[in-house]
Amino acid sequence: MASVVLPGDSIPLPSSSKPVILGPGLAASSSRIRTPISDDAPAIISTRLGLLSSFKGKEKSEQYWVEGNSKRYIPAQKDMVLGTIIARHAEGYRVDLGSSQMASLEGLAFEGATKRSKPNLKVGTLVYARVSLANRDMEPEIECFDPNTGKAEGFGELKGGLMVSCSLQLCRHLLNSKFPVLPALASTIPFEIAVGLNGRVWLKTETVSESIALKRVIEGVDSGEIKPEKSDIDMAVKQFLA
Structure with a gap:
């Protein structure tokens, strides 16, 4: 069950031996504490107000983050994000993620990229990427491939489609298979989708009207005008397509 935490609160470490991944709103302190599995473990503290949430990943790891109503995205390592290229340079690109700093995307951070063969992306291109480096006092870095496999795995340039801006909280909910x-949308309209934890969702359907209908449904769920239930969503889709 999620619990409310305040900035500066100490977060108890889990008693299991699984690797722990800290998400947004949590940070490892320089102080050390004693836990059931270690006599010298870093203390975990909350950096913002919200609900402490957790998730057991497929890699037998445990993820913890603070679910808040923040409007500005703070990059966190391993986050999947949608970014817009705003500048090009000799080694790569600068990308807008909606955070306080622009992100850096190297030209070699793509599947199969070499010094002689690199993607040639234009300013304004939308990319789906993974945050590879995120420190408080450094410019975040992103990559468009899975470092475990070396394959794109869905990351890279997103062609066509429509981007929707919504809350960070809704984006995290959309990545939950139980949401x-x-x-409900897939049972009515076939579509491609990429969800970024930085408050951006990319949609691609066969027709413009279907894309606009999906956009209005997501915006309605985000604002609370549409309940996140199948019956309500089906009714809203039919209304927007009429």
Whole structure:
């Protein structure tokens, strides 16, 4: 069950031996504490107000983050994000993620990229990427491939489609398989989707009207005008397509 935490609160470490991944709103302190699995472990503290949430990943790891109503995205390592290229340079690109700093994307951070063969992306291109480096006092770095496999795995340039801006909280919910919004939409309209934890969602359908309908449904769920239930979503889709 999620619990409310305040900035500066100490977060108890889990008793299991699984690797722990800290998400947004949590940070490792320089002080050390004693835990059930270690006599010298870093203390974990909350950096913002919100609900402490957790998730057991497929890699037998445990993820923890603070679920808040923040409007500005703060980059966190391993986050999936949608970014817009705003500048090019000799080694790569500068990308807008909606955070306080621009992100750096190297030209070699793509599947199969070499010094002689690199993607040639234009300013304004939308890319789906993964945050590879995120420190408080440094410019974040992103990459468009999975470092474990060396393959794109869905990352890279997103062609066509429509981008929707929504809350950070909704984006995290959309990535939860138990959240009914995307399954309900998929039962009505076939589409491609990329969800970024930085408050951006990319959609691509066969027609413009279907893309606009999906956009209005997601915006309605985000604002609270549409309940995240299958019956309500089906009714809203039919209304927007009429």
